[in-house]
Amino acid sequence: MTLTYQAPLRDMRFVMDEWLDAASWWRDVPDWQDLDSPTAQQVLEEAARFVEERIAPLNASADLEGCRFDAGKVTTPAGFRESYAEFVEAGWPTLSLDAGHGGQGLPQLLDVALQEMLAGANHAWLMSPGLTHGATACLQTYGSERVKKALLPKVASGEWLSTMCLTEPQAGSDVGLIRSRATEAPGTDGYFIDGSKIFISGGAHDMTENIVHLVLARGPDAPPGTKGLSLFVVPEWLEDGDGGRSCNGVYCEGIEKKMGLKGSPTCTMRFERAFGWLVGEAHRGLACLFVMMNAARLQVAMQGLGHAHTAWQRAHAYAQERAQMRAVSVPPGANVAPGKAAPIAFHPAMRRILMELRAIVEGERAIGYWTAHWLDIAARHADVAEREQAAQLASLLTPIAKAFFTANGYGAASNALQVFGGYGYIHEYGIEQTLRDSRVSMLYEGTNEIQAIDLLIRKVLPDGAVAFDVLLRQVRAEARLCQESDPPVRAAGAKLAELAQTVESTTRSIKARHAQDPETAYRVADDYLAMLGWMLLAFAWARALRIATPQCEAETFYVEKRETGRFFFDYPLAAFAYRRSLVAAGCEATLPYV
Amino acid sequence: MTLTYQAPLRDMRFVMDEWLDAASWWRDVPDWQDLDSPTAQQVLEEAARFVEERIAPLNASADLEGCRFDAGKVTTPAGFRESYAEFVEAGWPTLSLDAGHGGQGLPQLLDVALQEMLAGANHAWLMSPGLTHGATACLQTYGSERVKKALLPKVASGEWLSTMCLTEPQAGSDVGLIRSRATEAPGTDGYFIDGSKIFISGGAHDMTENIVHLVLARGPDAPPGTKGLSLFVVPEWLEDGDGGRSCNGVYCEGIEKKMGLKGSPTCTMRFERAFGWLVGEAHRGLACLFVMMNAARLQVAMQGLGHAHTAWQRAHAYAQERAQMRAVSVPPGANVAPGKAAPIAFHPAMRRILMELRAIVEGERAIGYWTAHWLDIAARHADVAEREQAAQLASLLTPIAKAFFTANGYGAASNALQVFGGYGYIHEYGIEQTLRDSRVSMLYEGTNEIQAIDLLIRKVLPDGAVAFDVLLRQVRAEARLCQESDPPVRAAGAKLAELAQTVESTTRSIKARHAQDPETAYRVADDYLAMLGWMLLAFAWARALRIATPQCEAETFYVEKRETGRFFFDYPLAAFAYRRSLVAAGCEATLPYV
Known part of the structure; x- marks a missing residue:
């Protein structure tokens, strides 16, 4: 078994061209008038090539190697840094970013397909760029001119990676319990942030030269509960304007030993007189984060789909190749000598599992892309009522996709593992990693x-x-x-x-x-x-x-x-x-x- | 969270005394006339103390440490060797062994309760003694006098550990594809075994000075398929009769990197002119193994139950202690200040999970012990027809318990993990190990x-x-x-x-x-x-x-x-x-x- 990830391009094309008939709608959007199916497919083919050749091969090795923490510094697995630099160089982070902001201005639909590929190929790797879109949207919408000028271009391009710092030991689902505090930094337009955050994906790493943290904290005169939370943007390094930079009070105190996603550092962060700017209005931090979290939730749904697809692909390949026991029945034209062991793909119990994997993967792909399509309509439709309705529909579909796809992604991994029998429990067959990696998506982003x-x-x-x-x-x-x-x-x-x-x-x-x-x-x-x-x-x-x-x-x-x-x-x-x-x-x- | 394993003694007593009313039946068995509930409970309390104090504390450390393989030698995690020696010293392996064979002659019911505790406390540790009963039963029933004299006492007492060597790379569920061969060893009463076996739990380790392998292989003139398989007993070391011993041709070639059970070495074994004796009739190896596999299957069912219990216990404790969000409703008399975060145990979604865990654990305990009780009746009832019927019922219940309990054990671990939220994904909370360890029981022993x-x-x-x-x-x-x-x-x-x-x-x-x-x-x-x-x-x-x-x-x-x-x-x-x-x-x- 040396199966490596193969992007499901044929089915992606089916969903976009036939199931969604996306191109017919693109023609009505001025920016996308020239966008047709062949162009979209070409983008996806390029994405698939990059993901298959550069990202997928790092999946198993990153799981074995993990991240290293040493004296506040985090080293990511071999190849992550270089492949991420290529990812940025090729412009993948800005695929769906407005051309006005330096992006390629393509539909989010294509970006969601890219997310699916990345998650299916290497979920741990995806964790680092995972928040780029959300952070970009958040700073675009709520950032001051100063922030937009200082941080936005590099956040949007992916040159600097971003994090979302919400969770504290006592405050998980209940963000109202957050204790981190912000005080005005005298003589500046910013604040000093003090507090501890946990479970910060990519809180520290060696992939980019700066990391931009979006931190939820209580500003001056904050009421208790969620209504006292403000959002601050806190870069790991501050630029001094002369091309130099100075260390901000942002410290990584350790990384977690986790069930999976071992290639992604989950950091405990300490902010100590860390300088940051307010994003949006004071005490309205949660509202500002919403735009970020909604984008993130659909991405998490795509992780569920990506894992289900990988599980299906691995199990399907294995079941064709592994012969055990005579089959009760074989398909017409099957080349199995009488009395000989048949590929397990012919056994009814395995067909049940495999067909169900396939039915879930392909059904979810349609629904996931449909959701992204509504987001595109919400962003681009000429009619404001259409935009509003599309936004509401996407907002309804998002929690369903997040929870249902991630539970199915994990279930698919376990069912696929069963196809492998005892081999499924062994690391080198890959499916047990899919199971471990997929489990987290049922927990995070709510x-x-x-x-x-x-x-x-x-x-x-x-x-x-x-x-x-x-x-x-x-x-x-x-x-x-x-x-x-x-x-x-x-x-x-x-x-x-x-x-x-x-x-x-x-x-x-x-x-x-x-x-x-x-x-x-x-x-x-x-x-x-x-x-x-x-x-x-x-x-x-x-x-x-x-x-x-x-x-x-x-x-x-x-x-x-x-x-x-x-x-x-x-x-x-x-x-x-x-x-x-x-x-x-x-x-x-x-x-x-x- | 420093929860350590606590044996469910109260519910075990409920099942034995009230649900099964076991003691009323024991009175009719001559050997068990003096066995009453207080005596049985005393045995279980002692077992619980040993498991809680000596075995459970090694669970997390063994998972982190794993087994080491070096030049054919396997080192088990710290504490395994010593605690196993105490286990043997205290006579736990012979709890249900006939007094005539040096055992304590207690019902299998008590032994099954011990299995549940061990699995719940430390599944990896349990893997080593896991086959002692099966190997004992197999050698008792089918071993020659020579074999019984040379090997049985030390196998039965647990002084030497045993393995079951079936699987080969091409032969998993389909044992008919086994290729290992046995040839007569000239001038002896035995055979030379040649072949490779994989997935051999405890194939090599440092816990006992000898390991006794039960190996399925093709003897001379064997027909193809399962009807050509014979069973051989192959000790790692041969005794020469003068108190010395010589190396047999049994080599461990490596151990697997697995999803879980990291404290248990899963070995690739090579037999090269390894000397062994035939067990039972030639070409009837599968029949001889049956007695071993049936015992093993009920044990595997108990692993499912043990994991489900541990999952329930961990999630229940965590849910009492962790406070997040206001509760929609609280139980009468609950001490939660208005407007304050409530223990998550009060939230309906968590209560659903926790109650279901409990309902499954306690229901399965009754059914698992019921199955063991039928095995006791099959072994001890005065009436032959009753014995026969009980054996058939146990044989019907065993595959149900094996598959249903193990699937539920794994499901319980995942549901319990969800109660922990993000913490569930972190190693130190223990529940992710339960999930990983529990998954294997759906795969092995069929x-x-x-x-x-x-x-x-x-x-x-x-x-x-x-x-x-x-x-x-x-x-x-x-x-x-x-x-x-x-x-x-x-x-x-x-x-x-x-x-x-x-x-x-x-x-x-x-x-x-x-x-x-x-x-x-x-x-x-x-x-x-x-x-x-x-x-x-x-x-x-x-x-x-x-x-x-x-x-x-x-x-x-x-x-x-x-x-x-x-x-x-x-x-x-x-x-x-x-x-x-x-x-x-x-x-x-x-x-x-x-």
């Missing part, structure tokens, strides 16, 4: 439980929450199109319509019950999110089935699309009813305290 | 997919397979008792009766469909096994609810039993219907080849 609360309690239940209705309309529109199609597609459409109906009535039940028992929504939030996740996959597969009709070209790709789509409705979608039954349970039955 | 095939195709579907009917009778008898009880218990009884009915009719459907399409049972086996697993947990909880009535003493233990039992029927049991729907899908829909 645990998956926090995503579920965000979805149900902040975005679905409130009166006037329109995005949920928009989503159901989208799903039902697809169901109708399917029901006007050929018989197998018609069945998928009918099923999809039924799911939308169930989601709507279940939502109504939760709302009614929650009005009487304000714990209800908290009991059912996780299963509710998963229900919506499965409905979205059904939406993805119904549309894919509608597109990949037997009338379209006879390429194996479409035949397999149809088979996978049918399989999805036959098997994995049973999870929707399961989640629904758990939501019903949570509406009925209280929960003991343990 | 992957969980192999267990499912064993259950459905070998033990349920064949005509004349009586154990399945016996199991359903047991379940229905409990359902009837519950239905004669108080209202809440009655509801559980009615549900249990319904589950038994569903299992019976589903089994009939599979059988009918399988007769037409011989792939059917292979498609549904995994979900079928899980269905039976959930039915067994419902059986466990129905009986627990029946016992823990409000009339019984007011100890918190019983109040919590009732709450957990009710929770089980309200929430986790929804998985039964889910698995049932997947079995139905597998009966209907074929599977594509990927």
Whole structure:
């Protein structure tokens, strides 16, 4: 097994060109009038080449080597520094950055595909540039002119890497408990920051000559709780204007020994009279971070997808090559001598796992890219109402994608590991690393439980929450199109319509019950999110089935699309009813305290 | 967080004394007439003390340190050698060994409880003594007098550790592909073994002065496939009769880098003209191993339970101590200041996880111990028909426990990790090690997919397979008792009766469909096994609810039993219907080849 990562370019093309029909929409955006499918595919092919050749080969070695911490300095694994420099040199960090800010101004859709590739190839490596977009958006939106001039160009280009410093030992999900303080720095336009932060990915490293920290802290006269938090930007090094630089009070005190992501340094940081500038208004730090965290959450969802894809690819390759036991049945034309061991890919238990991996990966790719597409519409559509609605839809889809994709990414890794049998437990086969690396995405950028609360309690239940209705309309529109199609597609459409109906009535039940028992929504939030996740996959597969009709070209790709789509409705979608039954349970039955 | 392992003695006592009422049965066995609950509990308390004080503290350090391989020699982590010597000295390996063979002759039930403790405290440590019972049973049953004299006493006492050498690179699940060969050793009563084996747990180490390998190989004139396999016993060192010893041709060529179990050396072994004796008849090696593998499979099930218990214990302790966010509701009398962060144990999403962990752990403990109890009946009952039936029931329950408990143990570790948030990903909190260590039990001693095939195709579907009917009778008898009880218990009884009915009719459907399409049972086996697993947990909880009535003493233990039992029927049991729907899908829909 010497399988290295291969980017799923064919399916990416299917999703962009056929499932989303993105190019037809690009034509209406002035900046993207010249952007067509061949151009987009060329970008993705170049990205794939870079990721496959330069990033993927560092994945296993970085896991073995890990990061080194010595006297406040962090050394990243061999090859990270050089490959990151090439990444910046090639302009990948600015792919979707406005041309006005020095970027290439391409759709976020392409950037999200790049994120998927990077996560699937080498999640630890991706951790360093992971916050570049978020930090850029945050400084663009809220930074003072001074900050924009001093920091933004190098942050946006990726020349300097960024971090997000929220968590403190006592303040994880509950950022209101943050204690770090900012005091005015006399005679300057800035502040001194003092405090300790933990779990800071890339808080210190040797990949760039400066690191720009976005730090949540309590400014002067801050009220307690989240309403007293302000955001500050604190560079590791300060430039003195004469081309020299001086050390700021930013210290890395250690790195964590983690389950996975060993190539990415998770740092404990101490800020001691560290000079920084306020970003946005005082006491409005969380709002400023929101723009950063939303971008980050969709990226985390792409990590789940990337891991699921890698898991699928590894398990699929292994199952073709490994022969054990006679098969109960073999596909027509299979070259297996009678009485001889068959590739395990023929055994039903393995086919179940492999088909489910594939169904999840390809379904999620459509939904993940769809979300990115809404972000593009939100950013670029000529009509302000369209922009607003797209933004709300993206904001509804983001927590679902984050929690559902990351849980599935981890589940996919474990299921794929099972295909390897005992070899799966051994490092050199790679899949156990996928499992370990994938686990973190269920925890950071808001645990998956926090995503579920965000979805149900902040975005679905409130009166006037329109995005949920928009989503159901989208799903039902697809169901109708399917029901006007050929018989197998018609069945998928009918099923999809039924799911939308169930989601709507279940939502109504939760709302009614929650009005009487304000714990209800908290009991059912996780299963509710998963229900919506499965409905979205059904939406993805119904549309894919509608597109990949037997009338379209006879390429194996479409035949397999149809088979996978049918399989999805036959098997994995049973999870929707399961989640629904758990939501019903949570509406009925209280929960003991343990 | 400095939580160390605490054995669940209170629940173990509940299961043995009340759920199984084991002592009433022990009175009918001559050897166990003096064995009563206080004596049994005293044994378990001593075991708990040893495990908590000597074994558990080595768990995290062994994971960090790992095993070292140098020039054919393997060094185990600090403390393993000494603590194992104490374990042998204290007689723990011979707890359930016949007094006639130098053991203490106690029920296997107690031994299984010890296995649970060891697995929960330090799975890697347990790997070394893990095969002592199986090897003892195998040599007792099939060893020649010469072998029994030369090897059995030291194997049985644990003075020498044992291994099981099956797997070769090309032969994992498919042992018929084994290539290792045995040739007669001229002028002796033995054979020379040549071949390579992989994934041999404890193939080499520094814990005992000799290691006894049970090796599957092809003897002279062996037919191909599994019917050509014979079993040989090959000691690492041969004794020359004068108290000296000579090196046998047994070489460790390396140890694996694994996802977990880092304290246990997984060895690649080369046998080169290694002298060994035939065990049992030639070409009947698999049959001889069966006795060993059955014992091992129930032990592996206990690993799943042990990990689930540890996961529950760690997450529960953490959730009490960690305060984040205001709670939607708090239990009566809780000491949380208004507006302040509450222990996360109060948050509904965490209560869901914690209650489910508890429901699974305690339900599985009852079922696991029940299986051991049947093994005791099979070994000791006065009536031969009772013995036979008990053996068949144990043999039916074993693959279910192995696959269901290990999948749940791993699932429990991941769910418990989620309770820790970001801290769960950090080594020092211990839970990520539980996750990594627990994963292997789904793979070895027959992957969980192999267990499912064993259950459905070998033990349920064949005509004349009586154990399945016996199991359903047991379940229905409990359902009837519950239905004669108080209202809440009655509801559980009615549900249990319904589950038994569903299992019976589903089994009939599979059988009918399988007769037409011989792939059917292979498609549904995994979900079928899980269905039976959930039915067994419902059986466990129905009986627990029946016992823990409000009339019984007011100890918190019983109040919590009732709450957990009710929770089980309200929430986790929804998985039964889910698995049932997947079995139905597998009966209907074929599977594509990927």
